[in-house]
Amino acid sequence: MNILVTGAAGFIGSHTAERLRQLGHNVIGLDNFNNYYSIELKRLNAKSIEDAGVEIYEADLRDPDFGKNLTKDIDYIFHFAAQPGISSTSSFEDYFSNNFIATKNLIDFGLNCTDLKMFVNIGTSSIYGLEATSPENVAPKPASFYGVTKLAAEQLVLQKSREKQMKACSLRLYSVIGPRERPEKMYTKLIDLGLKGEPFPLFEGSDSHLRSFTYVGDIVDGVVSVIGKEDEIDGEIFNIGTEVEHTTQEGIEAVEQVLGKSIEIKVVPKRAGDQLRTKANIDKARKILNYNPQTSLIEAVEAQVEWFKTNFVD
Numbered sequence: 001m002n003i004l005v006t007g008a009a010g011f012i013g014s015h016t017a018e019r020l021r022q023l024g025h026n027v028i029g030l031d032n033f034n035n036y037y038s039i040e041l042k043r044l045n046a047k048s049i050e051d052a053g054v055e056i057y058e059a060d061l062r063d064p065d066f067g068k069n070l071t072k073d074i075d076y077i078f079h080f081a082a083q084p085g086i087s088s089t090s091s092f093e094d095y096f097s098n099n100f101i102a103t104k105n106l107i108d109f110g111l112n113c114t115d116l117k118m119f120v121n122i123g124t125s126s127i128y129g130l131e132a133t134s135p136e137n138v139a140p141k142p143a144s145f146y147g148v149t150k151l152a153a154e155q156l157v158l159q160k161s162r163e164k165q166m167k168a169c170s171l172r173l174y175s176v177i178g179p180r181e182r183p184e185k186m187y188t189k190l191i192d193l194g195l196k197g198e199p200f201p202l203f204e205g206s207d208s209h210l211r212s213f214t215y216v217g218d219i220v221d222g223v224v225s226v227i228g229k230e231d232e233i234d235g236e237i238f239n240i241g242t243e244v245e246h247t248t249q250e251g252i253e254a255v256e257q258v259l260g261k262s263i264e265i266k267v268v269p270k271r272a273g274d275q276l277r278t279k280a281n282i283d284k285a286r287k288i289l290n291y292n293p294q295t296s297l298i299e300a301v302e303a304q305v306e307w308f309k310t311n312f313v314d
């Protein structure tokens with residue numbers, strides 16, 4: 001199949017594009033290489049997936065004409081591109097334009113792809129709000145511009161399914177970790193600072209936050225499992241992540257164990273909108289997608305430390 005993966009130079013999109021190539025598909029990876037974090041890292045990710053046979057198409061989804069040089073012979077769209085995170089450096093406009101407007105433009109493009117079998121939206125546990133432990137049918141209560149705009153984007157995609165204009169589903173991902181994790185996120189930062197012997201800035205009170213830290217390979221398993229189930233899952237939402245919970249403190253200890261050294265902690269003011277607890281309820285994904293994440297926290301951290309050392313340590 002011909003598959004378009006947006007956000008393909010980013011963390012999870014690059015792993016998904018690579019997996020889809022391994023499964024024998026023709027993959028086009030779209031990205032605008034924005035400067036939310038190191039463009040160098042995005043170029044490194046893009047180089048890896050290009051080497052694996054993915055074609056890179058550089059475009060900004062906020063531009064309604066983004067697809068003018070892109071083939072419409074597309075069977076599947078996996079939409080990862082977004083303004084992620086709850087960083088104080090991202091404005092409401094960043095979230096609104098990259099999450100909502102960009103998704104609207106991509107849907108319009110998808111409606112012109114006559115062979116499109118399914119539009120797979122990538123959602124987030126942040127849609128649920130400060131406690132993300134519910135099944136998919138519980139009313140969302142997002143507590144950040146990120147969560148609100150991702151919910152709006154998800155509904156825009158599912159609206160097209162309800163109108164029978166295209167088949168679509170949405171996958172709500174939980175705290176993804178592993179190689180290529182974004183540099184501003186916890187594990188990459190812990191590994192980087194831990195290796196340099198510099199203090200890790202811990203948001204006040206966050207050491208007791210609970211998270212479904214999920215290995216990126218297990219996330220990709222869930223993402224690609226939708227292929228072939230278009231009729232069954234049209235219009236549906238699935239939580240994708242591990243049911244195993246760990247505190248942030250346990251995450252720090254896992255990195256210390258793998259690095260073989262202790263990491264100094266510096267407490268900094270808490271972030272607005274930071275989730276207190278995420279625990280993926282995956283009953284629906286288990287039943288319909290046969291989803292069964294297996295990787296332990298230590299295995300995920302080991303893979304991420306190895307990736308970091310290979311690419312960023314002389």
Ligand SMILES: NC(=O)c1ccc[n+]([C@@H]2O[C@H](COP(=O)([O-])OP(=O)(O)OC[C@H]3O[C@@H](n4cnc5c(N)ncnc54)[C@H](O)[C@@H]3O)[C@@H](O)[C@H]2O)c1
Pocket residue numbers: 006007008009010011012013030031032033034036042059060061062079080081082083084097098102122123124125150172173174175176177182
């Ligand atoms: N990382 C997580 O733990 C996590 C958890 C839940 C959901 N998600 C979702 O997964 C998706 C991918 O997240 P990630 O962590 O890989 O982020 P990422 O920032 O590494 O990847 C997103 C990519 O999209 C690109 N992009 C952003 N705006 C664009 C635009 N307007 N046009 C074209 N490209 C654009 C960026 O350059 C980036 O390479 C997002 O939709 C995010 O909401 C991530």
